[in-house]
Amino acid sequence: xxxxxxxxxxxxxxxxxxxxxxxxDAVGAQRKVCHQxxxxxxxxxxxxxxxxxxxxxxxxxxxxxxVRDYEALKPYVERIKQGEKDxxxxxxxxxxxxxxxxxxxxxxxxxxxxxxxxxFGSARNALFNYYARTGNGRFLDGKMIFLSGSPELExxxxxxxxxxxxxxxxxxxGWLRTNxxxxxxxxxxxxxxxxxxxxxxxxxxxxxxxxxxxPPWVQMYYERLLExxxxxxxxxxxxxxxxxxYGGVNFEPYRAALENLVGERIDSVETYPASEGFxxxxxxxxxxxxxxxxxxxxxFEFIPLEDIHSDHPRRLWLDEVEVGVNYALIINNNAGLxxxxxxxxxxxxxxxxxxxxxxxxxxxxxxxxxxxVIGKEVEEAMNAAAARHQVRVVEYTVAPxxxxxxxxxxxxxxxxEFQEAPDDVExxxxxxxREMVQQNIYYQDLIDGNILRPLKIQVMxxxxxxxxMKTQGKLGGQNKVPRLSxxxxxxxxxxxWKA
Numbered sequence: 001x002x003x004x005x006x007x008x009x010x011x012x013x014x015x016x017x018x019x020x021x022x023x024x025d026a027v028g029a030q031r032k033v034c035h036q037x038x039x040x041x042x043x044x045x046x047x048x049x050x051x052x053x054x055x056x057x058x059x060x061x062x063x064x065x066x067v068r069d070y071e072a073l074k075p076y077v078e079r080i081k082q083g084e085k086d087x088x089x090x091x092x093x094x095x096x097x098x099x100x101x102x103x104x105x106x107x108x109x110x111x112x113x114x115x116x117x118x119x120f121g122s123a124r125n126a127l128f129n130y131y132a133r134t135g136n137g138r139f140l141d142g143k144m145i146f147l148s149g150s151p152e153l154e155x156x157x158x159x160x161x162x163x164x165x166x167x168x169x170x171x172x173x174g175w176l177r178t179n180x181x182x183x184x185x186x187x188x189x190x191x192x193x194x195x196x197x198x199x200x201x202x203x204x205x206x207x208x209x210x211x212x213x214x215p216p217w218v219q220m221y222y223e224r225l226l227e228x229x230x231x232x233x234x235x236x237x238x239x240x241x242x243x244x245x246y247g248g249v250n251f252e253p254y255r256a257a258l259e260n261l262v263g264e265r266i267d268s269v270e271t272y273p274a275s276e277g278f279x280x281x282x283x284x285x286x287x288x289x290x291x292x293x294x295x296x297x298x299x300f301e302f303i304p305l306e307d308i309h310s311d312h313p314r315r316l317w318l319d320e321v322e323v324g325v326n327y328a329l330i331i332n333n334n335a336g337l338x339x340x341x342x343x344x345x346x347x348x349x350x351x352x353x354x355x356x357x358x359x360x361x362x363x364x365x366x367x368x369x370x371x372x373v374i375g376k377e378v379e380e381a382m383n384a385a386a387a388r389h390q391v392r393v394v395e396y397t398v399a400p401x402x403x404x405x406x407x408x409x410x411x412x413x414x415x416x417e418f419q420e421a422p423d424d425v426e427x428x429x430x431x432x433x434r435e436m437v438q439q440n441i442y443y444q445d446l447i448d449g450n451i452l453r454p455l456k457i458q459v460m461x462x463x464x465x466x467x468x469m470k471t472q473g474k475l476g477g478q479n480k481v482p483r484l485s486x487x488x489x490x491x492x493x494x495x496x497w498k499a
Contacts, residue, residue, distance in 0.1 A: 002141025004175070008128070009137060015125050016132035019283060022295035023353040029295040030318045034058065037299055037332055040114075045087045046076055046338060062315050065339040067303070067330055070107045073340065077108050081157035088336025089114070095153075096161040097275040108156060109275040111167065115335035118296045119164070120171045122278035123271060127210075127245070129283055130269050139210040139243040144179050145203055147213030147221065147476075150188045164275045181206060192476025196221060200228050208238040212245035215254035216395065217476055220466070222261040233263025247271040249480050250358075250379050256392050257419060272358060276342045277333050280356060289348075289355030294318065297334040302327035305345055305374075308362060323348045326359050326374065345374060364484045366412065368400035369451055371442045373412075375483045381435035389428050392419035395465040398484050399491035401456070409453040412436075415494050417460040429457045464497030 001009075022029045038061065039054040041047045050064045066072075079087045093110035111119070131137040149163035151170060160167075169187060172180060182202045189195035204225060211218060222234050231237050244258075244266055251270065259265050272280040272290050277298045280290035292300065300318060305326040307313035321327065329344045331337055347359045360375030367373065378398055386393050394417040401413045414432070422428040433454040437444040446452040469475045471493070482490065 001137065004179075005131070005137035005140040008140055009131070012128035012131040012137065015128045019125065019129055019291070023283070023291060026292060026294035026354045027319045030299060033295065033297060034061070034299040034317075034332075036297075037334060040090055040334070041336070041338070043086065044089060044336065045079070045084075046336065050338070058317055062301075065332075067301075067313065067315065067339045067341055069341050069343075073337070076336075077110070080110065080159070081108070083157060088338070089334065093159055093335065095167050096156055096159050097164040097167060098156075098161050099163070099275050107275075108161065109164075110335045110337075111164075112335045115277070115297055115333060116171060118278050118293070118298065118333070119273065120168055122281060122293055122296055123168075123273070126269055126271055126281035126283075127243075129281075130243075130267070130285075133283075134267065134285060136242060136267065138240065140179070142179070142207040142209035142240055143181050143203070144176075144210040145181050145199070145208060145212065145221075147199070147211075147217055148187060150190055151184060152188050164273070181208075192217075192470075195476065196224055200225055204229055204237065206238075207240055209240050210243040210245065211241065214248040214480060215246055215251055215258060216249070216465075216480065218244070218246070219254060219258055219261065220476075222258065226261065234261055235263040242266055244268040245271065247273055250375075252383050253379065253386075253393055253395075257394070260392075274342055274344070276337055276340060277331055277335070279329070279331075279344075283353075283355075287350070287355065289350055289357050292318070292354040292356055294354065299332040301330035301332070301339070302346075303330060303341075304328075305362075306372075308341075318354060321348055321351070321354075323351060326376075328362050347376065360484070361482070364482045366398060366400050366484050366486055368402055368486060369410065369446055371440060371446055371452075373398075373436075373440055373443060373484065377436070377439035378483055381432055381439050384435045385428060385432040388431055389422045391422045391428070393417070394419050395481055396483070397465075397481055397490055397494070398455075399488050400486065401488075409450065411453045412455040413458055413491060414455055415458045415460055415464075415491060417462070417464050421459055425457055425459060429455060432457070459499040460494065461497045461499050464494065467497055468494055 035055060038052055038056060042052040042054055076087050085092050088110060089112050094113050094116060095111040096108040097111055099107045099109060148165035148169060151166040153160040153162040182199045186198040186202060189198060225237060229237050235241060246268060247270060270282040270290060278293055280292050283291040302316045302321050303313045305328055308328045324347060326345050326347050329342055329346050331340050331342060343362050345359045345362055346356045348356045365374050382393060396414060396416040398412055398414050402410050437447060465481050469479060
């Protein structure tokens with residue numbers, strides 16, 4: 001045990017005890033958070049507009065505060081940008097997290113002094129909880145890579161503004177900053193491929209213990225690292241590497257490739273961060289799902305997915321959810337987001353404690369024929385088919401083919417980049433289609449009724465998806481390829497890289 005891990009072990013154990021306490025009564029924790037939010041929110045412009053009162057019952061709050069997206073919240077954000085205080089939350093935000101919206105253009109998500117512990121503190125708690133549960137704190141005694149966006153900030157209405165992953169760099173405490181790589185100058189490089197080379201320059205001789213980032217971009221780092229060093233595995237380069245932290249995408253499609261590059265399976269901790277709040281984190285190395293962050297300044301609501309486009313959707317709080325149901329996730333937080341639909345869908349796998357999985361995006365689905373296919377279904381079908389054929393899939397996306405150029409019945413078209421293609425692609429497609437039938441009863445009905453023909457696979461060239469992301473200016477950082485589209489926009493842009 002190193003000096004730093006020795007000093008931090010009692011703190012890690014305390015955090016684990018705190019997590020045990022609030023997760024055992026997550027409903028009570030949520031009730032407390034709701035009361036705290038209302039007590040402060042009542043004194044804001046939003047609070048007065050919506051008649052918020054400290055101690056008001058949830059049912060009254062639900063009636064007063066409609067579910068909204070960024071476009072509906074934007075008038076309040078514009079007032080903040082003009083310098084007005086006490087708009088969504090007391091005072092002014094500490095930062096704006098700048099994100100790209102699919103319908104709203106650039107979005108400016110407020111981050112306040114009250115909400116920042118939710119972002120950085122939750123990430124810290126996830127790692128310290130892992131240390132306390134497993135006894136492995138070796139990652140604290142060496143270097144750590146955080147593959148993030150640029151920490152350079154601009155001023156918007158006098159408020160420092162940038163990507164969340166870059167903002168978090170400004171909140172790293174001194175005790176961790178000495179462990180952190182890459183350096184500030186390298187992190188500021190916007191062009192991903194140049195940034196990747198500089199990261200390797202800084203890290204290839206370091207004692208790396210922890211690597212954090214979304215799996216497809218970590219895979220690029222691994223591959224280029226091995227090319228540069230001439231080593232066979234990442235563990236040969238970094239013998240003390242023992243912890244992988246990730247979030248944003250399902251790890252399973254990348255697991256085999258990443259473990260092959262590392263040379264062995266190492267422990268990992270999954271997190272669920274978003275610009276709007278740190279939603280959940282992996283609290284166990286043996287139990288499925290992520291622990292809902294029920295005691296960290298966010299009051300959660302859940303709308304059954306089939307109700308999300310209803311004029312009067314059912315809105316539930318934690319005490320009312322059920323296991324196995326897909327819900328659109330709604331948050332109310334201490335940055336001043338109220339009734340805010342973040343666009344994700346989740347599904348609880350446990351209520352004791354409350355653990356969930358991310359099942360997709362509200363806008364990332366296929367229902368061109370009424371099938372309501374979501375991300376979790378295509379991922380589970382692909383994982384099963386790939387395991388059956390013992391192939392590795394680099395990346396993929398799915399789109400409906402409503403008017404096939406060859407004529408005939410419509411189908412779902414899967415654009416798949418294999419590390420090595422299966423011996424029989426048609427058989428792979430048939431098995432994948434059978435898995436989809438198992439995942440989605442509506443899809444099964446459409447196949448059985450000859451409304452849809454079985455899916456087709458379009459095999460893609462090597463690096464097809466990386467090339468596509470590069471043309472869209474989304475190579476690197478926290479960007480990821482949507483698994484599903486209800487139109488052909490991505491499919492058409494992928495055409496140059498068909499095999």
